Amino acid sequence: MKPVNFDYERPRTIDEACELLASNSNARILAGGQSLIPMLSMRLSRPSLLIDIAHIEDLGEIVATDTHIEIGAMVRQAVAKNTIMIQEYIPLLSKALQHVGHPPTRARGTVGGSIAHADPSAEIALIAVTLGAEITYRVGGDDHMFDATEFFIGPMLTVAPPDGCLVKVGFPKTSKICGTGFYEVAPRRSDYALASAAAQINFDSKGAAKTIRVGVGSIGDFPERLDVDNLLKTDLNDESIVATVKTAITEIETVDDLHASAEYRKRVAAHLAVKALQTARDEVREAPVK
């Protein structure tokens, strides 16, 4: 369990990091390292250069714009979890962060790193897809934005440019009245999930559902959104939620592995998606009127 040797650089600016990345085709970016270092230790990954972005100051910032909360590439998961702005404007991410790893891995691991790594069971990637986050990469001095719903293409595979460095991930702010739900099933607390589901319902000021987003993760090669737009025409009763999720989940490709069959994963994901939608609905409906 010792990595192969590699060179190590500590750039001070994002452009310097990009130059280093472009100069060596076998270079990897090191952020929190909670996924990369195990891969190095098991020698699944053998980069010749690690570029540590922890010393680039701008990357540690969380910025609110009119429409989004932008989380810099070096923002640790524990910091994001405890940030009030994120709890307030991206409550779904806050809920999911409680399921990400353990306190010691959250203290090091980053929100951006989890997205760049693209593990199929990653909670943060699921939230990015569910909410349609904007993922910004710096490539050759220019910023390129990717829509999270089109970003993940396979297990640990994304459309990110090989010589690009993740700068920030922008999550859309919720509407004023909004309910969220997040559930997962894992063999032990905070372990890799066998199935996970997230839901967010944005309501207009009259209390009618405006947008409904549901995503499922851990069951296929990457997290995917379920098409539940039919629900907008209903009053979000249990029957229509169950029927809509059941139909939508048939479109999702699931995978078998040692831990669970594809059929089991699909069944559990459907159940979790229903539960997440119900929780999101009830959060608003049952909340005391202000």
Place this chain on the structure above:
Amino acid sequence: MIQVSIEVNDKTVTAEVEPRLTLLDFIRDVAGLKGTHAGCEHGVCGACTVLVEGNAIRSCLVLAVQADEQEVISIEGVGGDLGRSGELSIVQDAFCEAHGLQCGYCTPGMVLAAEALLADTPNPTEGDVREAISGNICRCTGYVQIVEAVMLAADRLANRNYKSKPGQPYDQTLG
């Protein structure tokens, strides 16, 4: 080789290291402190947990070069006066009293995970304790007595008039 300078239990350790050296191996082999245990060495078992800048982290998942210029507290520095007084910390003492260990291999990691929890959360629930040690595997105890030990330590700390901080003397009574 890269020169790093890491403060381990209040003592600065400077050395030329390969970038691939983990903080775990730095603490054990360069600083010479063998209390931090190497378990799985790929971030599953939690035996190598130490505090970096006050946060419990897995030292096998951090490179020594990443911890350059940072403060590390290992199990040797948890006791009174950063371990120099020879007295156990309240958490360590509670582990002895509640029989929170059998073979003891996971214990240094468990103690540091508990120290980090109690420094932030003076009155934890049993759920908080289980969450805090959820990344630490123990194959002997079944965890019940470990949770009891941490709750006992929390209780004792709550009845003292200063905040828990690893490395503080056991008998310190500040106003």
